[in-house]
Amino acid sequence: MSDLISPSAASVLIQASYFVAAFLFIIGLKRMSSPRTARGGILWAGAGMLVATVVTFAWPGMQNYVLMLAGIGVGGVLAWITGKRVAMTDMPQMIALYNGMGGGAAAAIAAVELYKGGEHPLALYVLAVLGGLIGAVSFSGSLIAFAKLQGLIKRSIRYGGQQVVNLVILVGTLAVGALIIFNHDAGATAVTLFFLLALALGLLMTLPIGGADMPVVISLYNALTGLAVAFEGFVLNNAAMIIAGTVVGAAGTLLTQLMARAMNRSLGNVLFSGFGETAAAGGGEVQGSMKPIEASDAAVMMAFAQKAIVVPGYGMAVAQAQHKIWELAQQLQSRGVKVKFAIHPVAGRMPGHMNVLLAEAGVPYDLIHDLEEINAEFDTADVALIIGANDVVNPAARSDRSSPIFGMPILNADKAKNVIVIKRGQGTGFSGIENALFYLDQTRMLYGDGQAVAGQLVHAVKSV
Amino acid sequence: MSDLISPSAASVLIQASYFVAAFLFIIGLKRMSSPRTARGGILWAGAGMLVATVVTFAWPGMQNYVLMLAGIGVGGVLAWITGKRVAMTDMPQMIALYNGMGGGAAAAIAAVELYKGGEHPLALYVLAVLGGLIGAVSFSGSLIAFAKLQGLIKRSIRYGGQQVVNLVILVGTLAVGALIIFNHDAGATAVTLFFLLALALGLLMTLPIGGADMPVVISLYNALTGLAVAFEGFVLNNAAMIIAGTVVGAAGTLLTQLMARAMNRSLGNVLFSGFGETAAAGGGEVQGSMKPIEASDAAVMMAFAQKAIVVPGYGMAVAQAQHKIWELAQQLQSRGVKVKFAIHPVAGRMPGHMNVLLAEAGVPYDLIHDLEEINAEFDTADVALIIGANDVVNPAARSDRSSPIFGMPILNADKAKNVIVIKRGQGTGFSGIENALFYLDQTRMLYGDGQAVAGQLVHAVKSV
Amino acid sequence: MIDGFIALYIFMLAAFTGYEVIARVPVILHTPLMSGSNFVHGIVLVGAMVALGRATTPVGQVIGFIGVVLAAGNAVGGYVVTERMLEMFKASGERKP
Amino acid sequence: MIDGFIALYIFMLAAFTGYEVIARVPVILHTPLMSGSNFVHGIVLVGAMVALGRATTPVGQVIGFIGVVLAAGNAVGGYVVTERMLEMFKASGERKP
Numbered sequence A, B: 001m002s003d004l005i006s007p008s009a010a011s012v013l014i015q016a017s018y019f020v021a022a023f024l025f026i027i028g029l030k031r032m033s034s035p036r037t038a039r040g041g042i043l044w045a046g047a048g049m050l051v052a053t054v055v056t057f058a059w060p061g062m063q064n065y066v067l068m069l070a071g072i073g074v075g076g077v078l079a080w081i082t083g084k085r086v087a088m089t090d091m092p093q094m095i096a097l098y099n100g101m102g103g104g105a106a107a108a109i110a111a112v113e114l115y116k117g118g119e120h121p122l123a124l125y126v127l128a129v130l131g132g133l134i135g136a137v138s139f140s141g142s143l144i145a146f147a148k149l150q151g152l153i154k155r156s157i158r159y160g161g162q163q164v165v166n167l168v169i170l171v172g173t174l175a176v177g178a179l180i181i182f183n184h185d186a187g188a189t190a191v192t193l194f195f196l197l198a199l200a201l202g203l204l205m206t207l208p209i210g211g212a213d214m215p216v217v218i219s220l221y222n223a224l225t226g227l228a229v230a231f232e233g234f235v236l237n238n239a240a241m242i243i244a245g246t247v248v249g250a251a252g253t254l255l256t257q258l259m260a261r262a263m264n265r266s267l268g269n270v271l272f273s274g275f276g277e278t279a280a281a282g283g284g285e286v287q288g289s290m291k292p293i294e295a296s297d298a299a300v301m302m303a304f305a306q307k308a309i310v311v312p313g314y315g316m317a318v319a320q321a322q323h324k325i326w327e328l329a330q331q332l333q334s335r336g337v338k339v340k341f342a343i344h345p346v347a348g349r350m351p352g353h354m355n356v357l358l359a360e361a362g363v364p365y366d367l368i369h370d371l372e373e374i375n376a377e378f379d380t381a382d383v384a385l386i387i388g389a390n391d392v393v394n395p396a397a398r399s400d401r402s403s404p405i406f407g408m409p410i411l412n413a414d415k416a417k418n419v420i421v422i423k424r425g426q427g428t429g430f431s432g433i434e435n436a437l438f439y440l441d442q443t444r445m446l447y448g449d450g451q452a453v454a455g456q457l458v459h460a461v462k463s464v
Numbered sequence C, D: 001m002i003d004g005f006i007a008l009y010i011f012m013l014a015a016f017t018g019y020e021v022i023a024r025v026p027v028i029l030h031t032p033l034m035s036g037s038n039f040v041h042g043i044v045l046v047g048a049m050v051a052l053g054r055a056t057t058p059v060g061q062v063i064g065f066i067g068v069v070l071a072a073g074n075a076v077g078g079y080v081v082t083e084r085m086l087e088m089f090k091a092s093g094e095r096k097p
């Protein structure tokens, strides 16, 4: 195809297409950041990507077209299949995986250029090396994040002096990088060593971070991949990469901060000071006892309520109970109960986790309410049904200064006339602390796996 | 000074300073667009301007330094004095004036380059010509806007076929511009003719637009000047001009739309369809009669109120009554009356007009409330004191479909127990229509100039 | 190569654009937006294609090929996942087919 | 001169930046912000200075001089007016000296 077009016409076409792609990416991201227009946004960005990819085949003086098509085929088909098949609850790790691949690709570009060597301006070498470093860290780090969330790595590996070791490796990587920058004859060994060190750095940085902090870490690596792509864009003199990469780098940085803030943590805390240690169990003693209830009794209670508020949490995701819960809600609605869903901003393990799950189950989003919208309404609710939520309804956040979650706004489920809590046993939530809500007079515990219990409730309500 | 620095060091210094300036401009605008940080914004932007201006003296190979300093001195000092002296109510026309000067400067740059001629890429000529056209239109147009708001031009000059004439002139200007672009030997006559036509176009486009539409028009010319500056920045290869100009061009375009929307008009309507015709008097008949009241009686009514809401409008600006009104409010406060100020988004003749005036008089901004905040409170107010407002409290906007202001949200002053209206006589407001509020049973008219009447009220309240 | 200061300008402006475009995004869109921006840097594919296309040594070809595979995975996977997530954000009216 | 496509990119990014930076500005800031952005295009002063500084003919010098006068008026006037307007936006607490 590239033979049909004169080199200069091809290059104007390519440049113009890249311009259009960069424009569409920005428009797409803009639309994706507002709920009303979000669905269209990905289509715009996708169109940009398609245009940019297709015209790149016309780049003058290229070879290896067969390899290129094969590569796109292999990578594209695998990603397509896995992306289509993955369950909604497994989204975060898939994002980590695809993001890591992008970082790896940026590192590969850097490797190709650095192995090639040659006389280039200093700035170009600096950018190639930095982009390679960041890309490689994002690659191996994202793979670890994937493995942790997928349950392939179960423990967070920690040892004394870990941060010192990581710092030493970072310095070593930078030293080898500097060697490559200032001595263009450093040779293939140095380049290989550089990338091995960078990959090790990403690995070791990510291993100690707890699985629950992963969404923030993934978002950070996402921003880093953007930056790596931008740097390699400068190296290849490719404006689309520069702009898309930088835009993602900046947007991703902000997003990372917003996510950390929504979880009531600082980014530094996620990455370093705690290095992923989930808060140690703490907080004051709890008075009273937990009072169990049977599904049939809970069903009666709900069936005759005027208004019920459902509070889903991480346990609903684990149990995949969202479909059953929606069935239950519909049952209740058909009996005239007013049902609303209350979603805490950090319920679950990723921002918007519950929204995505409920949306998947078909819950219309006008039944779903934010913390600010619904908190005043618990007063007037006859039943609050807590399913797999714990920290986000813990009143200690309001009152107990010594609690690790003190200060986090919570859903005021304790204000409802009756509270029913579905969970498997005495397990604590993410923060590992006791929950006084479970011991209140109006609270009843409905033990069991979320999905199973919800199924029982559906049956029981039918036969009321 | 420029002799002390080697050309290349100077040019890096200049480039770096321009970069810093562009960065500071963006940060400054960002801060100016939020009330909390607005005051700092102009300082950041100002610092950027200072840096850019000072380093420009080091530009290699320049002459005419004396002329340059003289020019900066003359323009700067005159602007400084007028800017410091102008009354707050006259701000819009001063903004128009300074903006016009910027447009004129961009046109001057284009003129210098075009008179010089020479072989340059086509794109450069196109940009020089377009920037010159836009800058010249903005220059003469802004001067007309200034003259109108300053009261130097009293009538809006209109005649049949006006738009056709303007279109012909536009086409003519573009034709001469094209001649200059494609024939570099077109010579000084063509360039002179081009600029004369462009200046005439700005003049003729602006003359028919009514004074009250001027804020929108000024904002539009502001955006255009930005664009002209950006284009001339491309011509001079000056990145600071390109970026600052484009940013202002885009920000100004959005601002113009927002302003037009806040006035419940479309931009096209302001510029073309109405070409500034203020809405013809219309709307239904009004029942009842206007009932006058004396200042002393009005003072008693207010002094014994629990809660009074002051609604200022354009008449307060005309009468410069804001200081007296604040004195009155303080008098009332010291008698235990709860006083609030209610500001409609388009009260007065420019967005934020009333806020600036009240701020000038020293009214703390926590007493000042937006339409959304305060509208529910009129129900509980004993007195609504309307001073020089008319359209923004006209209930026809709520109920009368035939009214030209139908659909505009208004301040619900008619819900207050008593309404006192200060105005000079039977004059209508901007839209030229009757106001049913003035005929309501609970409304009393307090005739006279705003400032004088407010003074009488202050006296009368003191002696209650 | 794009000249130094121009590169800086582009970098600054793109960073401002990225930052401002997603400022004030609601929490529920954090994950889809993370996924969407993840997709956008899949543009690295065009760079990987060029790197592979210009590679002449076997090492270059192998690394270039790996780069293309990874980049294609980023782009395609990012798209599919984002699209699936955003597809779910519908109001009750839209749901009934 | 900045190369064509790069110029386009800068233009696009600067336009996005300008647009996004002031999106969602409250009505009361419309006039000060108009004045503030009016000040920012006062940067035309540096262009006018260069145009005058490189002018060799009397015509060029006269027009260049006019340009500098006008541009300085734009920059200085824009600053003074904006600063005065923004100076007034204070809460009641700040007012008492």
Ligand SMILES: NC(=O)c1ccc[n+]([C@@H]2O[C@H](COP(=O)([O-])OP(=O)(O)OC[C@H]3O[C@@H](n4cnc5c(N)ncnc54)[C@H](OP(=O)(O)O)[C@@H]3O)[C@@H](O)[C@H]2O)c1
Pocket (backbone or CB within 6 Å): A212, A213, A214, A215, A263, A312, A313, A314, A315, A316, A318, A319, A345, A346, A347, A348, A349, A350, A351, A352, A353, A387, A388, A389, A390, A391, A392, A393, A422, A423, A424, A425, A426, A427, A428, A429, A430, A431, A448, A449, A450, A451
């Ligand atoms: N959303 C985010 O982006 C994000 C990211 C990282 C961390 N976090 C943190 O995660 C926490 C989220 O709070 P949350 O209230 O949603 O969850 P949570 O506090 O982690 O509590 C989850 C509860 O679900 C129960 N559970 C687990 N599996 C279950 C199953 N199969 N069936 C029924 N119940 C089950 C557990 O008790 P049993 O073991 O007794 O069943 C546990 O008490 C917050 O502390 C937040 O800061 C959030």
Ligand SMILES: NC(=O)c1ccc[n+]([C@@H]2O[C@H](COP(=O)([O-])OP(=O)(O)OC[C@H]3O[C@@H](n4cnc5c(N)ncnc54)[C@H](OP(=O)(O)O)[C@@H]3O)[C@@H](O)[C@H]2O)c1
Pocket (backbone or CB within 6 Å): B212, B213, B214, B215, B263, B312, B313, B314, B315, B316, B318, B319, B345, B346, B347, B348, B349, B350, B351, B352, B353, B387, B388, B389, B390, B391, B392, B393, B422, B423, B424, B425, B426, B427, B428, B429, B430, B431, B448, B449, B450, B451
């Ligand atoms: N804010 C903006 O950005 C903007 C821009 C353009 C247009 N507008 C339009 O302007 C209107 C603003 O409404 P508004 O209620 O503020 O004003 P208005 O409807 O224009 O009414 C002003 C009233 O003030 C009275 N008045 C004039 N001079 C006075 C004096 N010296 N002392 C006392 N009263 C005096 C006039 O009546 P007398 O003659 O009887 O005294 C007149 O009825 C809206 O229609 C709006 O759409 C606003």
